[in-house]
Amino acid sequence: MAERTTRRGGKSFSVTRLPGFAPIAVVVFLVLYAPIATLVGYSFNASESVSQWGGFSLHWYGVALQNGEVTDAAITSMIVAGFAAVISTLVATMAALGTTRRGHVPGQTVIYAMINQPLMVPEIVTAVALLIFFAMVKQATGYTGLGYLILAHSAFCIPFAYLPIRARLEGMDLSLETAAADLYASPWQTFRRVTLPLLMPAIFAGAMLAFVISLDDVVITEFIKSPGQDTLPTFMMGQLRRSMKPDVNAISTLLLGVTLVMLSAFFLLSRKRD
Amino acid sequence: MSSNEDRARAANTRTAWALSTPALALLALAAIGPLLIVLVYSFLTPGAHGNVEWAFSLEGWTGIVATKDIFDDTWGLADANISIFWRSVKLSLLTTVITFAVGFPTAWFIATRPPKARAMWLFLITIPFWTNVLIRTFAINQVIRNEGILNAILLKFGLIDAPLQITYTNTAVLIGMVYVYLPLMVLPLFAVIDRFDMRLLEAGYDLYASRMQILRRVILPITKPGIIAGSILVFVPCLGAYVTPRILGGGKLMMIGNFIELQFGQGRNWPLGAALSMTLLVVVTIALLFYVRTLNGDRKDG
Numbered sequence: 155m156a157e158r159t160t161r162r163g164g165k166s167f168s169v170t171r172l173p174g175f176a177p178i179a180v181v182v183f184l185v186l187y188a189p190i191a192t193l194v195g196y197s198f199n200a201s202e203s204v205s206q207w208g209g210f211s212l213h214w215y216g217v218a219l220q221n222g223e224v225t226d227a228a229i230t231s232m233i234v235a236g237f238a239a240v241i242s243t244l245v246a247t248m249a250a251l252g253t254t255r256r257g258h259v260p261g262q263t264v265i266y267a268m269i270n271q272p273l274m275v276p277e278i279v280t281a282v283a284l285l286i287f288f289a290m291v292k293q294a295t296g297y298t299g300l301g302y303l304i305l306a307h308s309a310f311c312i313p314f315a316y317l318p319i320r321a322r323l324e325g326m327d328l329s330l331e332t333a334a335a336d337l338y339a340s341p342w343q344t345f346r347r348v349t350l351p352l353l354m355p356a357i358f359a360g361a362m363l364a365f366v367i368s369l370d371d372v373v374i375t376e377f378i379k380s381p382g383q384d385t386l387p388t389f390m391m392g393q394l395r396r397s398m399k400p401d402v403n404a405i406s407t408l409l410l411g412v413t414l415v416m417l418s419a420f421f422l423l424s425r426k427r428d
Numbered sequence: 429m430s431s432n433e434d435r436a437r438a439a440n441t442r443t444a445w446a447l448s449t450p451a452l453a454l455l456a457l458a459a460i461g462p463l464l465i466v467l468v469y470s471f472l473t474p475g476a477h478g479n480v481e482w483a484f485s486l487e488g489w490t491g492i493v494a495t496k497d498i499f500d501d502t503w504g505l506a507d508a509n510i511s512i513f514w515r516s517v518k519l520s521l522l523t524t525v526i527t528f529a530v531g532f533p534t535a536w537f538i539a540t541r542p543p544k545a546r547a548m549w550l551f552l553i554t555i556p557f558w559t560n561v562l563i564r565t566f567a568i569n570q571v572i573r574n575e576g577i578l579n580a581i582l583l584k585f586g587l588i589d590a591p592l593q594i595t596y597t598n599t600a601v602l603i604g605m606v607y608v609y610l611p612l613m614v615l616p617l618f619a620v621i622d623r624f625d626m627r628l629l630e631a632g633y634d635l636y637a638s639r640m641q642i643l644r645r646v647i648l649p650i651t652k653p654g655i656i657a658g659s660i661l662v663f664v665p666c667l668g669a670y671v672t673p674r675i676l677g678g679g680k681l682m683m684i685g686n687f688i689e690l691q692f693g694q695g696r697n698w699p700l701g702a703a704l705s706m707t708l709l710v711v712v713t714i715a716l717l718f719y720v721r722t723l724n725g726d727r728k729d730g
Binding site for chain 2: 169170171172173174175176178179180181182183185186187188189190192193196203241242244245246248249251252253256257259260261262265268269271272274275276277278279280282283284285286287289290305306308309310312316366369370372373377387390391394402403406409410413414417421
């Protein structure tokens, strides 16, 4: 596209070029990445001051990792995100198998609308709704464990797990399954031996996204957590309210690293293999 | 024959619903159902120490715009609330306009790169999109705060004598929201520009259109569905934003999201919080329905 040029007034003229657009775009990318780069850079800063460079050091990582609150929050985050990813991916896979390649099914719009609901409702509204609902359940049952966080996260992760799996199913060639059926494979055998292996990369991709979404959640967790159930993001939010300590840079960088690894895995898994 | 087909179709429908049931049940329990409880709570009486008393009251709803004088029980306009709504709408609109102004050239730039480079630029815009909002807010805070990099640079070059107070102002919240929500504008814009037939530009230039005319008369009308999509995708989360105004506005400069939280915390007025949540939900739903309509219209047009 960029090479599409035309002759005008004797010299080469690119029709897709609009004056000022490229410089704006370059500045946008710089502005987008500079703050993140600064944050990562200062996480390795030996100095206590957030604005002075005191040499390279892993000091703040040590401070963060030796803080019991941080490790507890990290463990809570991993447990919640792990369960949420597994549960949401499991139910999303079933729903995707149910709603694709069947032609139009009565009520399909209702299913789609319900599955995508967490993407439509502002997080703060869901947070308030769950706060009220779980307060009732807590009073009735006395249970205050991590179950509430896992339940809430599993629900709002469903659309993120569902979308890549559905996309994969819609793009899948039906002829392999037809061939299996022609060779007298039962529907279950066809699913187990043909469909599932082909779908596996998308299932993992969906699980990665669900994990990242759960790991990043602040608002809903902040509202429904019981005392002592801080996740890494809610712990960081609490720190920011008090004072700015450089170890938050280190925690952010670690969290950023996990997200990047997961996203790269997602892109590799969901890439079409031709 | 046709009864067989009917039976097959019925079986198909049953399977579709049966397989979707676990997901739908989970969503009904932990996402959709609780919204109904919020609706009920908005019509109850606030409890003395938070939560509610089970007595019908409309004060949650009237409390959105009106306030009762504690001395003579007369109703007046709740100026503080209205200024919060106004700030939310104003900052959300400004964020939408600014993200469009810088997002359109960015999307155009990405879409007009050669295919390999395009994938790379697109990936670069996707990474911030998936990065934690808290981390990104935190990162921008490091740049604009008094002891931050921006002030350090400006001081060093003698452009200012004292650090600029940016954090805890509306400007800080605006900068933060533009920074956080920009990818939501660029991605749908990229999607329409990517499908845009560049031959139209040649046709336009052949007919002696100027660059400005090409932009205003050809590019903008054709990319309108993407512009609407991007605007709604930015406006909607801005309106319900919580983290960014909380950190950069410093608790004083609230937006609707923070105001709702306040009702469940120190404010101890759960019905008002519930009514505010419902109002936000209705506004957002209307915006999204508009979005779905433009998407469908786009599909019909080709």
